[in-house]
Amino acid sequence: MSALTDLYQQLILDHNRSPRNRRKLEPADGRAEGYNPLCGDRVTVYLSLDGDVVRDIAFEGSGCAISTAAASMMTQRLKGKSVSEAKSLFEKFRRLLTDEHGVGDGGPELGKLEAFGGVRRFPARVKCATLVWHTLNAALENREDIVSTE
Amino acid sequence: MRTTVIIAQPGSAQHRPDSFDVEQVRRDFPILQRTINGKPLVYLDNAATGQKPQAVIDTISRYYAAENANIHRGVHRLSVDATAAYEGARAKVQRFMGAGRPEEIIFVRSATEAINLVAQAYARPTLEPGDEVLISTMEHHSNIVPWQIVCEQTGSVLRVVPINDAGEYMFEEYEQLLSSRTRLVAVTHVSNALGTINPVRRIIEVAHQRDIPVLVDGAQAAPHLAIDVKELDCDFYAISGHKMFGPSGIGALYGKYELLDDMPPYQGGGEMILSVSFEGTVYNHVPHKFEAGTPNIAGAIGLGATVDYLQQIGLDNIAAYEHELLVYATEALSGVPDVRLIGTAKHKAAVLSFLVGDIHPHDVGTILDMEGIAVRTGHHCAQPVMQRFGLTATARASLALYNTTAEIDALVAGVRKVRKVFG
Numbered sequence: 408m409s410a411l412t413d414l415y416q417q418l419i420l421d422h423n424r425s426p427r428n429r430r431k432l433e434p435a436d437g438r439a440e441g442y443n444p445l446c447g448d449r450v451t452v453y454l455s456l457d458g459d460v461v462r463d464i465a466f467e468g469s470g471c472a473i474s475t476a477a478a479s480m481m482t483q484r485l486k487g488k489s490v491s492e493a494k495s496l497f498e499k500f501r502r503l504l505t506d507e508h509g510v511g512d513g514g515p516e517l518g519k520l521e522a523f524g525g526v527r528r529f530p531a532r533v534k535c536a537t538l539v540w541h542t543l544n545a546a547l548e549n550r551e552d553i554v555s556t557e
Numbered sequence: 558m559r560t561t562v563i564i565a566q567p568g569s570a571q572h573r574p575d576s577f578d579v580e581q582v583r584r585d586f587p588i589l590q591r592t593i594n595g596k597p598l599v600y601l602d603n604a605a606t607g608q609k610p611q612a613v614i615d616t617i618s619r620y621y622a623a624e625n626a627n628i629h630r631g632v633h634r635l636s637v638d639a640t641a642a643y644e645g646a647r648a649k650v651q652r653f654m655g656a657g658r659p660e661e662i663i664f665v666r667s668a669t670e671a672i673n674l675v676a677q678a679y680a681r682p683t684l685e686p687g688d689e690v691l692i693s694t695m696e697h698h699s700n701i702v703p704w705q706i707v708c709e710q711t712g713s714v715l716r717v718v719p720i721n722d723a724g725e726y727m728f729e730e731y732e733q734l735l736s737s738r739t740r741l742v743a744v745t746h747v748s749n750a751l752g753t754i755n756p757v758r759r760i761i762e763v764a765h766q767r768d769i770p771v772l773v774d775g776a777q778a779a780p781h782l783a784i785d786v787k788e789l790d791c792d793f794y795a796i797s798g799h800k801m802f803g804p805s806g807i808g809a810l811y812g813k814y815e816l817l818d819d820m821p822p823y824q825g826g827g828e829m830i831l832s833v834s835f836e837g838t839v840y841n842h843v844p845h846k847f848e849a850g851t852p853n854i855a856g857a858i859g860l861g862a863t864v865d866y867l868q869q870i871g872l873d874n875i876a877a878y879e880h881e882l883l884v885y886a887t888e889a890l891s892g893v894p895d896v897r898l899i900g901t902a903k904h905k906a907a908v909l910s911f912l913v914g915d916i917h918p919h920d921v922g923t924i925l926d927m928e929g930i931a932v933r934t935g936h937h938c939a940q941p942v943m944q945r946f947g948l949t950a951t952a953r954a955s956l957a958l959y960n961t962t963a964e965i966d967a968l969v970a971g972v973r974k975v976r977k978v979f980g
């Protein structure tokens with residue numbers, strides 16, 4: 408596979424064309440805004456929690472194919488998962504993108520999120536994929552400040 | 558390829574430049590030999606920064622290898638020579654910009670610093686609450702934020718001249734926005750995001766009828782057009798070395814002597830003083846009053862070599878050749894389905910901001926990069942321009958004297974590939 412088709416896999420292109428869970432969630436237990444000053448893209452993550460479990464999750468905003476697909480696939484993956492599972496998935500996802508000692512064992516499997524492995528070869532694009540996850544972290548803490556990739 | 562340029566630069570109807578040999582020019586820029594991702598580099602990000610000719614690289618390394626010393630300080634030979642080279646560079650920049658005297662050229666870090674200097678040393682002491690500074694929608698952030706800061710410091714108001722759908726400065730609105738409270742007009746000569754060449758001569762004329770001084774941000778003009786500050790009659794003019802194929806970390810501010818002479822210092826330190834005591838310090842004369850501390854000596858000397866290089870080729874030749882490239886590129890890109898050009902001013906420099914359908918410019922940039930093509934994607938430090946067009950970002954190809962029609966063909970093929978990847 409060429410680096411390019413590895414980056415723009417069909418699954419990613421599909422989620423970019425028709426993003427899942429792109430809507431507002433109100434009322435929300437957690438809400439945060441993320442901003443990538445490099446490209447001016449913004450994303451808002453909404454969470455509704457049932458105790459420790461993500462009952463519903465959605466996002467708003469538009470960005471590049473990588474960031475839109477990352478948001479869409481993240482929300483899909485996290486519905487029904489616990490907060491700690493979400494956090495360890497983020498850690499694995501981050502490692503997948505930066506190849507820091509591999510993704511590690513144990514915990515929940517990345518599953519379809521492995522489609523983002525191709526991003527590793529495009530260091531300039533790693534932030535496009537991780538912005539929504541950083542924003543999720545802030546939403547879990549219901550932080551008011553805007554999350555930035557810088 | 559030997560190109561005889563016959564298309565006249567807009568505004569200079571009679572001008573028929575000599576031949577311009579782009580292949581010869583390309584040989585002057587060593588980086589153009591590079592490959593990226595296995596493909597020859599196609600560098601179309603010149604509005605971000607220009608590549609450097611060998612003559613400039615050699616001047617800087619020779620300075621460090623054989624001529625380095627601090628300036629204006631020593632009696633020893635090296636210091637005397639370095640001082641002469643530094644002041645010689647000032648005289649070269651003076652001639653390049655058409656200034657009347659070398660003291661009117663202040664070496665700064667960049668166009669950004671030049672504008673901040675004027676905001677803090679000229680505007681801040683004169684602005685009063687309710688006074689107005691007039692800029693335009695198409696300014697780079699560096700010609701917006703320094704004015705926002707000084708307005709906040711003084712209680713003045715920032716007013717903004719709108720642009721039309723083609724990305725042109727709206728002159729009638731400008732005239733209406735000039736008021737009895739307007740104290741300064743700041744405008745870019747050439748827009749980095751849209752390529753628009755502004756009618757700065759007329760803007761200045763109208764402001765001067767009301768005794769309002771004008772700052773021109775020439776960061777994007779200097780690499781592409783002949784500048785003549787005397788002919789323009791502007792009060793301040795800012796340029797950045799790195800954008801005009803010179804070193805980074807050096808730029809120049811032109812200011813009319815009487816204005817500069819009246820202004821308080823911008824920063825304090827060595828070099829900007831005549832004598833220091835705790836009872837009172839006497840400031841040095843213009844331009845040294847504004848050059849506190851050891852300056853970027855190598856950068857200034859490198860900038861001198863840069864303007865020598867540009868003048869040897871001739872800015873009218875460069876402008877005419879680039880206009881030919883712009884016409885070619887506009888037609889070629891417009892021929893690709895779903896491509897939309899943002900910025901279609903009648904008078905335009907060779908900048909092509911564009912969108913490919915609803916594909917995000919970042920994705921366009923990544924796919925072009927795989928083909929060895931460097932374009933800028935994003936808001937180009939001109940977010941108000943993006944907002945004006947209801948966008949967050951565009952892809953931008955900005956051309957320079959060493960670009961070729963073959964490179965534009967490569968860009969067009971790359972854009973076609975983008976459409977294919979996104980099906």
Ligand SMILES: Cc1ncc(COP(=O)(O)O)c(C=O)c1O
Binds near residue numbers: 605669699
């Ligand atoms: C129109 C314009 N003005 C000012 C600047 C600032 O230049 P510098 O970053 O070199 O200070 C730029 C740089 O992109 C520009 O395009």
